Amino acid sequence: MKNNNNLINFVNSLVVSLPSSKTLTLSWNFGSMLGMILIFQILTGTFLAFYYTADSLMAFSTVQYIMYEVNFGWIFRIFHFNGASLFFVFLYLHIFKGLFMMSYRLKKVWMSGLTLYLLIMMEAFMGYVLVWAQMSFWAAVVITSLLSVIPIWGPTIVTWIWSGFGVTGATLKFFFVLHFLIPWGLLVLVLVHLIFLHSTGGTSMLYCHGDYDKISFAPEYWGKDAYNVVVWLLFFVFSLVYPFNLGDAEMFIEADPMMSPVHIVPEWYFLFAYAILRAIPNKILGVIALLMSIVVFYFFALVNNYTSCLVKLNKYLVFTFIISSVILSWLGQCMVEEPFTFLSPLFSIIYFGLALILLMIFMFSKLLFK
Known part of the structure; x- marks a missing residue:
């Protein structure tokens, strides 16, 4: 039933009355899980941004301050950096599912998804640098230096990103601002991705996106997406029991521009x-x-x-x-x-x-x- 409110109609078309295939399995939960993780990362990241200082002399100490002094700062940081790994776990599962189902037949959906993937990789890299530890600092030096291969403008672009002739505090501030702003652009692009998906219909276990096996998205697929709660519970347990297992020992050492790690x-x-x-x-x-x-x-x-x-x-x-x-x-x-x-x-x-x-x-x- 149509409502006079256009916003309500739009939301209804996305998550309520959307025609969906009857053959969608739990592997179609990867997309909804990615949306949840993006919101989770934005919320935890915003909290961390309140207390973070984008300064090369204070960044590493600020992270320690968040961990030891800020009320519940440790849990927000642990969830945020482990959330990045959770993001990529489901991102790769989502891409592999797309390859299995030949989802690249939906051209706009596939290309917007790949663009999201590239932006998320860039976002994760800049977030990694913000800790300003040995491994993240030298990773920034190596990765940003790769841009120098761009013909003619390469060295100029590298100098512009560095804001000088090396990775310094100005570079850190540049990355911090982008790391904070890009997720809001990702939200818009995710919405575009969903609009493209819903305009064509998704692929299914029948390897098709026709209209002959469709049911309404709600309430059946609300129940299916609710299984994501199990993943979240496992994630919280893992983050609290093994908080640093996915990190590197060099991330506990403050950045030293005069000495690189033995193995980056x-x-x-x-x-x-x-x-x-x-x-x-x-x-x-x-x-x-x-x-x-x-x-x-x-x-x-x-x-x-x-x-x-x-x-x-x-x-x-x-x-x-x-x-x-x-x-x-x-x-x-x-x-x-x-x-x-x-x-x-x-x-x-x-x-x-x-x-x-x-x-x-x-x-x-x-x-x-x-």
């Missing part, structure tokens, strides 16, 4: 990309490969294929792709020595090879079922 390792959710970067000795080619590890999936949206798909072959290839990504993540935290210097290029080739084969199979199935 990013957070676990960037390890696959870091392994691809290190696998190529040439800096320019390494940065291009790093960028292409995500951008390659944009090409899937260029194929117009809405016919039957080679489902079992696709599943096999996606499973193999997941295994190669996990092995790359393991290689990303290994020392630069044999046999890892041989395995990293090998699995980088496998990673890109599988992505291209997935794309070719997608194109081929269109020709096969004409």
Whole structure:
């Protein structure tokens, strides 16, 4: 039933009367879980921003102040930085589910989702730097230096981001402001992502998005999404029992610009990309490969294929792709020595090879079922 209030009608179309497939399993909860985590991260991050000082001389001490002096500051910080890992767990599950279901057939949904992924990676990196510990400081030096490979303007862009000739307190303030502002843009982009999804309908276990098996989103899928509470309970228990297990010991040492860590390792959710970067000795080619590890999936949206798909072959290839990504993540935290210097290029080739084969199979199935 229509209401005179346009806002109520809009919300109703998103979460109440939305036509949804009857075959959606719990793997379709990943999207709703990501929305919950984004809100959770914004709330905990806003609380932390009240007490954080974006100054190179005080940032590390401020984090300790939040942990020891601010009422319940420790629990907000523990939840916030473990929340980043939870975010990426469900982000990768969501992307892999999309690959299994060939969700790239929904072009606008797929491309807006990939854009969200890139922005979230940037957001997580800047949040990591704000601790101003040894590992985060040197990660900032390494990652921002990669921008120097951009032709003509590269060195100028790096100097602009650094606000000088090195990573300093001005750089920290630059990252802090962006880290605070980007999530609000993410909220808008998530809404756009949902509007695109609801305008086309999502894929289902039937590998389709037609109108012949639809039911109303509420109340059935409200109940299904309520299972996310179980994940939240597990997350809270893990965060309180093992608060620092997903971090690095170097994050407890204040940044020292005069001495870098023996082995620079990013957070676990960037390890696959870091392994691809290190696998190529040439800096320019390494940065291009790093960028292409995500951008390659944009090409899937260029194929117009809405016919039957080679489902079992696709599943096999996606499973193999997941295994190669996990092995790359393991290689990303290994020392630069044999046999890892041989395995990293090998699995980088496998990673890109599988992505291209997935794309070719997608194109081929269109020709096969004409």
